Amino acid sequence: MRHLMNPLDFTVEELHRLFDLANDIEDHMDKYAHACAGKKLATCFYEPSTRTRLSFEAAMLNLGGNVIGFSEASSSSAAKGESVSDTIRVISCFADICAMRHPKEGAPMVAASRSSIPVINAGDGGHQHPTQTLTDLLTIRSLKGRLDNFTIGLCGDLKFGRTVHSLINALVRYEGIKFIFISPRELMVPDYVTDMLKEKNIPYEEVIRLDDVMPKLDLLYMTRVQKERFFNEEDYVRLKDFYILDKTKMKLAKPDMLVLHPLPRVNEISVEVDEDPRAAYFKQVQYGVYVRMALILTLLNIQVD
Amino acid sequence: MLNVGKIEEGFVLDHIKAGKSLSIYYHLQLDKLDCPVALIKNARSNKMGKKDIVKVECDIHMLDLDVLAFIDHNITVNVIKDGKIVSKKELMLPKEIKNVIRCKNPRCITSIEQGLPHIFVLADEEKEIYRCKYCEEKYAEHL
Numbered sequence: 001m002r003h004l005m006n007p008l009d010f011t012v013e014e015l016h017r018l019f020d021l022a023n024d025i026e027d028h029m030d031k032y033a034h035a036c037a038g039k040k041l042a043t044c045f046y047e048p049s050t051r052t053r054l055s056f057e058a059a060m061l062n063l064g065g066n067v068i069g070f071s072e073a074s075s076s077s078a079a080k081g082e083s084v085s086d087t088i089r090v091i092s093c094f095a096d097i098c099a100m101r102h103p104k105e106g107a108p109m110v111a112a113s114r115s116s117i118p119v120i121n122a123g124d125g126g127h128q129h130p131t132q133t134l135t136d137l138l139t140i141r142s143l144k145g146r147l148d149n150f151t152i153g154l155c156g157d158l159k160f161g162r163t164v165h166s167l168i169n170a171l172v173r174y175e176g177i178k179f180i181f182i183s184p185r186e187l188m189v190p191d192y193v194t195d196m197l198k199e200k201n202i203p204y205e206e207v208i209r210l211d212d213v214m215p216k217l218d219l220l221y222m223t224r225v226q227k228e229r230f231f232n233e234e235d236y237v238r239l240k241d242f243y244i245l246d247k248t249k250m251k252l253a254k255p256d257m258l259v260l261h262p263l264p265r266v267n268e269i270s271v272e273v274d275e276d277p278r279a280a281y282f283k284q285v286q287y288g289v290y291v292r293m294a295l296i297l298t299l300l301n302i303q304v305d
Numbered sequence: 306m307l308n309v310g311k312i313e314e315g316f317v318l319d320h321i322k323a324g325k326s327l328s329i330y331y332h333l334q335l336d337k338l339d340c341p342v343a344l345i346k347n348a349r350s351n352k353m354g355k356k357d358i359v360k361v362e363c364d365i366h367m368l369d370l371d372v373l374a375f376i377d378h379n380i381t382v383n384v385i386k387d388g389k390i391v392s393k394k395e396l397m398l399p400k401e402i403k404n405v406i407r408c409k410n411p412r413c414i415t416s417i418e419q420g421l422p423h424i425f426v427l428a429d430e431e432k433e434i435y436r437c438k439y440c441e442e443k444y445a446e447h448l
Contacts, residue, residue, distance in 0.1 A: 083418050104414040106439025110421060125412045127440055 002299055003112040003119045007133035007170045019138050022287070022294040026142070029062070035297060035304050036065030042095035043069030044087065044111075045122070046078055046102040051263065052122050052131070055285070056099045059292035068095060085114045092116040097300055100124075118299035126162050131295065132262055133166040135288035140219060142287060143258055143280055149176035151216055156182075156223035156243050156268060158189040163262045164223060168193055172202055179204040180213050184239045187225065209242050214252035220245070222261045222281075224268050246270040253278065260284055309343045309360060316368065317383040317390075318359040323347050325377065326357035332372055332405055335361060371399040375435070400427050402435065406444055413440040 003009075010018065025032050041060040043053050048071060057067045070076040077087060084102065088111040091098055099120045100108045105127035112119040123129040141147050152171065154164050158181050168189075171177050179197065181189050181204060188206060197204050207213055214220075225243045227236050245259065250273055261269060261281040273279050297304070321329060326344045335342050343360040350356040361368065365384055373380050374396035382394035407423045408415045415421050415437070425435040425444055435444040 083420075084414065085418065085421075102414070103412070104417060105410065105412050105441075106414040106437070107418075109439055110414050110418055124414075125440075127412075 001118055004130050005109050005121045006128050007130040007166050012173050018294050018298055019141050022138050022290040023142060025290050025293050032063055032304055034064040035302055036060060036063035039065040040095040041065060041067050042091045042098040043067060044091060044098055044100045045071045046073040048072050049101050049123060055288045056292055058289050059296055063293055063296060084110050088115045097296060129162055131292055132163050133170050134291045135284060136167050136260060137170055138291045139260060139280060139284045139287045148174040150218035151178040151180060152219040152221060153180040153182055153213055153217040154221045155210055156225045157187045158183045159187040161223045165193060172200055181206045182210050182213060211249060211252060214249055217253060217257050220257060220259050222259060222268055224266055244268055244270060245273055247272050250276055309345060311388050312360055312362040312385055313388050314365060315362040315385050317385060319381040319383060320353060321357035321380050322377055323355035323357055326359050329359055329376060332376060333368060338363060372402060372405055374398045375402055398427055398430060408437040408442055410440050410442040413437060413442060415439060
């Protein structure tokens with residue numbers, strides 16, 4: 001029995017099989033409409049995350065399965081002090097597969113070690129969020145046709161953003177990737193990330209202004225720059241516009257550059273960019289459902305001819 | 306010069322950094338053994354200036370010494386049989402250490418889950434870096 005804890009749990013070959021399946025689902029949705037009939041997904045969300053939970057639920061419903069679960073700790077036995085180990089043993093009797101989000105890092109791993117059903121880590125604190133990384137990779141592969149040989153700009157909060165760190169770790173397994181990190185000095189990628197890139201001889205640049213590098217990018221991954229991350233108000237006011245993507249900056253970009261964002265977006269991408277064909281962040285949400293469908297089928301070992 | 310008698314069977318842990326013997330005593334759980342144990346602190350050493358020594362008289366299969374490599378791999382482990390040194394055990398960094406150190410990350414599941422062992426995994430042998438199995442937090446502080 002397999003679980004998914006970390007995006008690197010799958011080899012590159014396994015990921016490609018998963019993405020092939022996701023693309024087949026995209027093209028032939030009807031074929032999969034009853035693939036999980038009679039199966040139940042338990043969404044155990046110890047902290048609210050509407051988007052991820054609904055994406056998992058939509059994925060299971062699209063496969064003809066059913067969904068049970070809870071959406072916050074206060075409505076679960078955790079409020080009564082039940083351990084994660086006990087909860088998963090109980091859930092294993094009710095469902096066939098479980099997606100777990102927990103504020104404590106490593107909680108889904110503890111669940112997986114006690115579970116008799118596959119467990120998917122749907123986000124554990126600031127640690128891992130593997131299905132977001134799978135979503136990002138599937139979006140890139142589907143829209144660009146490849147996962148190698150491109151220059152990707154990662155912009156915004158690169159210090160605390162777990163989606164960014166996971167994506168970097170996943171992309172370094174492919175050939176010809178160059179990273180450009182665009183962030184204020186306070187929010188640069190941590191040293192352990194740049195040390196890893198140096199060790200693997202993977203080219204990267206660190207810059208302060210997005211405008212300066214727009215023409216070089218094949219992909220731009222935007223993240224939110226939160227005001228509270230800055231040391232003072234003055235720096236925030238001075239720098240915030242550098243990290244807001246608008247029509248003017250998009251004019252500097254290649255005609256086939258893609259803009260990705262894990263969402264929710266606040267103001268870092270101006271709404272005027274939404275109509276630009278290069279804006280891929282809402283398509284990314286759709287790919288999130290396809291990749292979760294493919295993941296459920298893979299972990300349940302269900303094959304559809 | 307203080308003299309501690311010879312042991313017939315067991316271990317002599319030599320070249321322990323001065324002051325660390327008590328920590329080793331607890332990590333090897335020698336407090337739970339019903340056998341003679343001698344802790345020698347601040348013994349004179351040509352190589353180290355000062356050092357600690359621990360002598361344990363017990364069956365040589367009784368102790369799991371792997372954790373010593375995590376604490377200090379410069380420790381010399383002399384294996385004693387019939388009152389003589391029969392071998393020197395080479396210390397290898399253990400791949401996993403269980404319930405020796407605790408994860409200090411307040412966001413780690415080990416901070417709330419009852420009965421969960423604190424397990425650290427050797428992430429980088431060269432740099433001797435251990436990470437929590439659950440949250441991957443690096444263990445930074447040496448024992």
